[in-house]
Amino acid sequence: MEQYFNKFREGIIGIDQEMEGIGGKKMPILYADWTASGRNYLPIExxxxxxxxxxxxxxxxxxxxxxxxxxxxxxxxxxxxxxxxxxxxxxxxxxxxxxxxxxxxxxxxxxxxxxxxxxxxxxxxxxxxxxxxxxxxxxxxxxxxxxxxxxxxxxxxxxxxxxxxxxxxxxxxxxxxxxxxxxxxxxxxxxxxxxxxxxxxxxxxxxxxxxxxxxxxxxxxxxxxxxxxxxxxxxxxxxxxxxxxxxxxxxxxxxxxxxxxxxxxxxxxxxxxxxxxxxxxxxxxxxxxxxxxxxxxxxxxxxxxxxxxxxxxEMGVENMLKREEELLEILFDKLESQDNIHILAGQHKDRLGVVSFYIDDLHYNVGVRLLNDHYGIQSRGGCSCAGTYGHYLLNVDQERSDRIVEQIKAGNFSEKIGWIRVSIHPTLTNEEVEYIGNCIIELAKNHRSMQSGYDSKASCGSIEHDQEDLDKAVKAKMLNALTSPFTK
Structure with a gap:
């Protein structure tokens, strides 16, 4: 089905967009956050x-x-x-x-x-x-x-x-x-x-x-x-x-x-x-x-x-579901091979293209930041605005939940329940999904050493690179788009 979706893939705005990662390295943006928002499509625009x-x-x-x-x-x-x-x-x-x-x-x-x-x-x-x-x-x-x-x-x-x-x-x-x-x-x-x-x-x-x-x-x-x-x-x-x-x-x-x-x-x-x-x-x-x-x-x-x-x-629902099934099989095979990666509700493989997981001893916000900075993978961390479901998925009882609430009241969000979510689309290639899986495995194995050069933001469980603002270039680009004059 990959070849079938190539003609639709070509119309995605940003499909070839690059970003700046660690050390100024240029790398492709690999969008894996489709459940949050889709992407603009050039023929529609x-x-x-x-x-x-x-x-x-x-x-x-x-x-x-x-x-x-x-x-x-x-x-x-x-x-x-x-x-x-x-x-x-x-x-x-x-x-x-x-x-x-x-x-x-x-x-x-x-x-x-x-x-x-x-x-x-x-x-x-x-x-x-x-x-x-x-x-x-x-x-x-x-x-x-x-x-x-x-x-x-x-x-x-x-x-x-x-x-x-x-x-x-x-x-x-x-x-x-x-x-x-x-x-x-x-x-x-x-x-x-x-x-x-x-x-x-x-x-x-x-x-x-x-x-x-x-x-x-x-x-x-x-x-x-x-x-x-x-x-x-x-x-x-x-x-x-x-x-x-x-x-x-x-x-x-x-x-x-x-x-x-x-x-x-x-x-x-x-x-x-x-x-x-x-x-x-x-x-x-x-x-x-x-x-x-x-x-x-x-x-x-x-x-x-x-x-x-x-x-x-035009893409066809049956085609999309079949393609997502193919891509999910690739992703599950990768992630299930690593013992310290835990897929939420992983026993249920009959699903749409959404996979949420956590890695032992790694805060989800840190994981998302590292996937972005080192690999260009666009994922999402947190409770996905589904905190109640998170209690069931992570077996959080009321006593633990109450402790987390007290920490949040004190300004410490580091213990707030959450996970890393990647969501796929039929227009992704097999190679891209294999890359996502391989990068997550590498993250699971090396996340401690990968955090070298970052400053911890303990209150929110996140990190920032202490040598450079990795988002500086893209922020400048966004501001320029909003404020630059339209006539000379």
Whole structure:
């Protein structure tokens, strides 16, 4: 499959970019942080420049050529996105913010669940079930609403326990509003959840199912309305910036219009009213998509989302999954050969292209810094905004967790749980993934000697080179791009 993806690889902006490493050594940037964000795609950017941008104007009008062009392209982009996820005529799309975090918070406001509400009857308090694998955006956001948030525990092999979920549904059966808001795939381990099975269970109990596709949307088929009874999804959210070609897009929320009961839009403004008058009387548009799209929408961002989806469909989901399987096999074979490298949930190889690991006696931030400085590998260290899942993966009990919290309160983040995460893409070559694996092995063997010449930053578990600022050149380049005059 490597040869098949070469034609797509050629369009990635930065595919041949170099960086400066230790001792001023020039080396290629090897991007292995795809779960955090995708990369820009030159054919998409050219299409913007050559076809779309010459007609840029505000939407909300079809009486001028430019206004017609942008309004039409914007609405066609929305239709394309909805078609891609098999949304129905009763589903509403909202594109806003920069990703899933913005959309889940907006959705919670639309559902009028934000803020503190006192319930006279305990059964009036909504209950939201989440998995143990959630990104913070689908956990902490619910903790700041008026609902009771309940974690579905893992089973004995660390996967979502559907039997335990059934028991929780029975426990909370008297709640009038029951919601399962679950991730489709962990951004830590790449393990997917049985979200359609979760949907059937919560629907049988009279509830709703919302799914966060942020991690998996660039690589999998999404079907909001499968044929199987009860398996439909009432709402989905994802972050198109994680797609190849997606950086610069907006977040996407699609939900069933029966969930909308607001008399006032989430943010009233231009384009949300049928009329106003000087005496304080006004009427909001009935169409949900229009009334929740106040002000100038992110029309270019939405078009970029649509084009990134077009690119995804051109690459082909089956092709991408097959290629990721090939690359994961290479990476697993490498990392499992070294005793002091520990892959999180490593027994589960049926996953998307995400591998998180830790190395004995090496802080994750130090490891990421060394992979960058010595090898040009772009990875990510920390808890991947999934601290609760980290407790399960690393067997952190409450006593240890409390100790870590006390250290964090004192300004010491060095013991905060975390790992090194590499995430791959079908456009990577076999040679590149072998290189990533070999470099991680070399790091595991030699990380102590590799830290020579660095100053420790103990409070955050990181290091800085004491002879030179390795990031100085790239920072200067970024600043120059922002501040240099455009005319001479």
């Amino acid at each position: 050219k299409r913007f420049q050559e076809i779309l941008m010459p007609f840029v104007a505000n939407t909300h009008t079809e009486t001028s050529t430019t206004g017609t062009a942008m309004t039409y392209a914007y609405h066609e982009a929305q239709k394309l996105i909805k078609k891609h996820v098999n949304a129905s005529k009763d589903d509403v799309i909202i594109c806003a913010g920069s990703g899933m975090t913005a959309m889940i918070n907006k959705f919670q406001r639309i559902l009028e669940l934000k803020g503190s509400v006192q319930f006279d009857n305990p059964n009036d308090k909504p209950v939201v079930f989440i998995t143990h694998m959630e990104h913070h955006s689908n956990q902490t956001s619910w903790l700041e609403t008026c609902v009771e948030t309940v974690i579905i525990p893992p089973n004995e092999v660390g996967l979502v326990d559907l039997d335990a979920f059934k028991q929780l549904i029975e426990k909370y059966k008297s709640r009038k509003t029951k919601i399962a808001s679950v991730t489709a795939c962990s951004n830590v381990t790449g393990i997917q959840t049985p979200y359609h099975e979760i949907a059937k269970l919560i629907h049988d109990a009279g509830g709703y199912c919302f799914v966060d596709f942020a991690c998996s949307a660039p690589y999998v088929n999404i079907d909001m309305h499968p044929e199987e009874e009860g398996a439909h999804l009432d709402a989905i959210m994802f972050s198109p910036h994680k797609f190849l070609g997606g950086p610069g897009s907006s977040g996407v929320l699609i939900f069933n219009n029966q969930l909308y009961n607001r008399s006032v839009p989430d943010h009233p403004g231009g384009g949300t009213v049928d009329w106003t008058n000087p005496w304080g009387v006004h009427k909001y548009i009935d169409d949900i998509e229009a009334r929740e799209d106040g002000g100038t929408p992110g029309f270019l961002q939405t078009m970029k989302t649509a084009m990134s989806i077009t690119l995804k469909e």
